[in-house]
Amino acid sequence: MKIEAWIFGVTTVFLVLVSPAYWFITDAGDSGADWTGTSALVMTTLLCAMVTLYLGFHAGRMDARPEDRKDGEIAEGAGELGFFPPYSWWPLWCAATLGIIVFATAVLAWWLMIIGFVLGALAVSGWIFEYYRGEYAH
CATH class of the missing domain: 1.10.287 (Helix Hairpins)
Structure with missing residues (x-):
């Protein structure tokens, strides 16, 4: 899960940089600009940070999956992946x-x-x- 944590971490850093830039560009500090977009970007940043922390915390406590190891073989990932329910109305x-x-x-x-x-x-x-x-x- 380390790669997933890194992906969300990079997304979090991107959003940390973009959120204040969006606020500055739209002049949200002045009389009547776009507070909605700024709020949405800040909340998205916080949610990505939360997922990053969760995945990073659990990646250190789990055994490495074959796709997380440099010496992992394709055959190690074979087998049942889980239960996938059929269609449902x-x-x-x-x-x-x-x-x-x-x-x-x-x-x-x-x-x-x-x-x-x-x-x-x-x-x-x-x-x-x-x-x-x-x-x-x-």
Whole structure:
């Protein structure tokens, strides 16, 4: 994970340099310039720094992966990479019920919001328990 930490570190340094330059160029210190872009760049800088620290901290505590070592062989990386779930329709239903809830909030229809929460609870429980029943049960 050292290479990932370095990539995010370089991105963090870039954003540290770009954020004040953007603030200066857009005159955000004056009456009415672009505070939104400056705020977004600062938050992006902080998020990249957080990921850099996380990856750097864990890279030192993990055994080196084959791609992290100079003497690593391609064959060392062979084998099972993990569990990748098949397609699922449940995220679509969760998003649809969230859309119903947001729409109900916008038009102030409390009865539609209740229906959205009930359908949302069904969709979330279906998504959580999809591997306990049906074709992909284990």
